[in-house]
Amino acid sequence: MSAKGLEGIVAAQSSISSIIDGVLTYAGINIDELAENASFEEVVYLLWHGRLPKANELSQLKKDLAENAAIPEDVITLLKTIPEGNHPMAVLRTAISALALYDPEAQDMSREANLRKATRLQAKVATVVAAYHRIRQGKEVVAPHAEFGYAQNFLYMLNGEEPDQIAIDALDTALVLHADHELNASTFAARVTVATLSDIYSGITSAIGALKGPLHGGANEAVMAMLEEIKDPGNAESYIRNKLANKEKIMGFGHRVYKDGDPRAKHLRKMSEKLTKLTGQPQWYEMSVKIDELVTAEKGLKPNVDFYSASVYHSLGIPRDLFTPIFAISRMSGWTAHILEQYENNRLIRPRAEYVGPVNAHYVPLEER
Numbered sequence: 387m388s389a390k391g392l393e394g395i396v397a398a399q400s401s402i403s404s405i406i407d408g409v410l411t412y413a414g415i416n417i418d419e420l421a422e423n424a425s426f427e428e429v430v431y432l433l434w435h436g437r438l439p440k441a442n443e444l445s446q447l448k449k450d451l452a453e454n455a456a457i458p459e460d461v462i463t464l465l466k467t468i469p470e471g472n473h474p475m476a477v478l479r480t481a482i483s484a485l486a487l488y489d490p491e492a493q494d495m496s497r498e499a500n501l502r503k504a505t506r507l508q509a510k511v512a513t514v515v516a517a518y519h520r521i522r523q524g525k526e527v528v529a530p531h532a533e534f535g536y537a538q539n540f541l542y543m544l545n546g547e548e549p550d551q552i553a554i555d556a557l558d559t560a561l562v563l564h565a566d567h568e569l570n571a572s573t574f575a576a577r578v579t580v581a582t583l584s585d586i587y588s589g590i591t592s593a594i595g596a597l598k599g600p601l602h603g604g605a606n607e608a609v610m611a612m613l614e615e616i617k618d619p620g621n622a623e624s625y626i627r628n629k630l631a632n633k634e635k636i637m638g639f640g641h642r643v644y645k646d647g648d649p650r651a652k653h654l655r656k657m658s659e660k661l662t663k664l665t666g667q668p669q670w671y672e673m674s675v676k677i678d679e680l681v682t683a684e685k686g687l688k689p690n691v692d693f694y695s696a697s698v699y700h701s702l703g704i705p706r707d708l709f710t711p712i713f714a715i716s717r718m719s720g721w722t723a724h725i726l727e728q729y730e731n732n733r734l735i736r737p738r739a740e741y742v743g744p745v746n747a748h749y750v751p752l753e754e755r
C-alpha cells in the first residue's frame with residue numbers, strides 16, 4: 387500500500403530544522419527562542435551554516451544582502467510588461483526564473499558559488515515583490531536602501547517611505563517564524579528538482595510553484611479573504627458552522643505534522659492582538675479568535691502558521707495577494723539551505739507508484755475503436 391500524500395514517510399536526512407513531538411527547532415534552537423530574540427538575518431545565517439553568526443559574520447551577511455538587493459533593469463522591464471490581473475506569486479515565479487538568466491555564476495555548481503547565488507536570491511526576492519507591487523499601481527520602483535536591514539528595506543521599497551519600528555519588528559518576527567519547516571511541500575519540491583543536479587534557480591522556481599497553492603502557503607491569503615467575507619465577529623459563528631456543515635475546509639487550520647497545534651501560531655496570535663489594537667481594527671483579531679475557538683471545539687483542528695499571520699500582515703497595511711509572496715521571501719532562506727544540503731549528499735529522488743490501472747490491455751487499431 388502506498389502512503390497517500392507520502393504521510394509519515396521519511397524522505398531525507400536533514401540538519402536544518404526539526405519537528406519532534408510538536409517542537410520546532412532551527413539547527414536545534416527552539417523556534418520560541420528565535421521568535422523572541424533573533425533577527426531574520428541571523429536566522430538566514432543559521433539555516434545556511436548550522437550555527438548563529440558572530441558579530442562580524444552577521445554584519446558581512448547584512449552587507450551582502452543590501453549590496454545584492456538591486457535587480458537588473460531588464461527584469462524591471464519584464465515586470466512592467468506582465469499582463470494585468472496576474473497573481474504576484476505567478477509573477478514572482480517568472481521573475482525568479484528570469485533572474486537566473488542574469489546570474490554571472492549560473493553554470494558554476496561549486497558550493498561557494500551556490501552560496502553566493504543563495505545570497506543573491508535572498509537579497510533580490512524582496513525587491514522583486516516590492517517592485518512588482520509598485521509597478522502594478524503605476525508607481526515608480528523604489529531602489530533598495532544600502533543601510534537598511536532586511537525587513538525594513540522590504541517595507542521601504544514597498545511603500546516608498548521609511549517604516550516605523552513596530553512594523554519593522556513585526557515583519558522581522560514573521561520572517562523568522564516562516565523561514566524553514568523541515569520537509570514541507572515546497573521544500574520537498576525544491577529538493578526533488580535539484581536532486582537531478584539541476585540548478586538552484588530551477589529548484590526555487592519549483593518551490594515557489596508549490597508554495598502558491600492554498601493547501602500550503604496560499605492559505606494565508608485565503609484566510610484574509612475569509613475574514614473579509616465574514617466582516618464582523620458577530621457573523622463568525624454562523625459562517626463557520628455553515629462551512630463545516632458543507633464539509634468545506636477552514637483555511638489556516640490543520641496540519642500534516644502538527645496534530646496538537648503549530649508552535650508558530652501563538653506568536654502570530656499575540657502579534658495579531660497587539661497590531662490590530664494599534665491600528666484601531668481589533669475586529670480582525672476578535673473574529674480570528676472566535677473562529678479559532680469554534681474550529682478547535684467542533685473539529686479538534688488548531689490554527690497553523692497561516693491563520694493569524696493574515697491579520698498580522700493586514701495590520702501592516704500589506705495587500706492580501708502579497709501575503710504568500712512574503713511567505714516566499716522568508717522561506718527563500720530555508721529553500722536555499724535545503725538545496726545546498728541536497729547537493730552536499732545528493733541522490734536522485736525517484737520514488738515508485740503503486741500501479742492501479744488496467745492490466746493485460748492491448749493495442750486496438752484506430753479504425754476498430
Ligand SMILES: CC(=O)SCCNC(=O)CCNC(=O)[C@H](O)C(C)(C)COP(=O)(O)OP(=O)(O)OC[C@H]1O[C@@H](n2cnc3c(N)ncnc32)[C@H](O)[C@@H]1OP(=O)(O)O
Pocket residue numbers: 391600601602603605634635636637638639640641642643685687690691692
Ligand atoms: C504553511 C502551511 O502549509 S500550513 C497548512 C496551510 N493550509 C491550510 O491551512 C489549508 C487548510 N488545511 C488543510 O487543507 C489540511 O489540514 C492540510 C492540507 C494542511 C493537511 O492536510 P492532510 O494532512 O492531508 O489532512 P486531510 O486533508 O487528509 O484532513 C484530515 C481530516 O481533517 C479534515 N480537515 C483537515 N483540515 C481541515 C480544515 N482546515 N478544515 C476542515 N476540515 C479539515 C479533513 O476534511 C479530513 O476529514 P475526513 O477525515 O473527515 O475526510
Ligand SMILES: O=C([O-])CC(=O)C(=O)O
Pocket residue numbers: 566567569570571602642643690691
Ligand atoms: O510543514 C508543512 O507541511 C507546512 C508548513 O507548516 C510550512 O511549510 O511552514
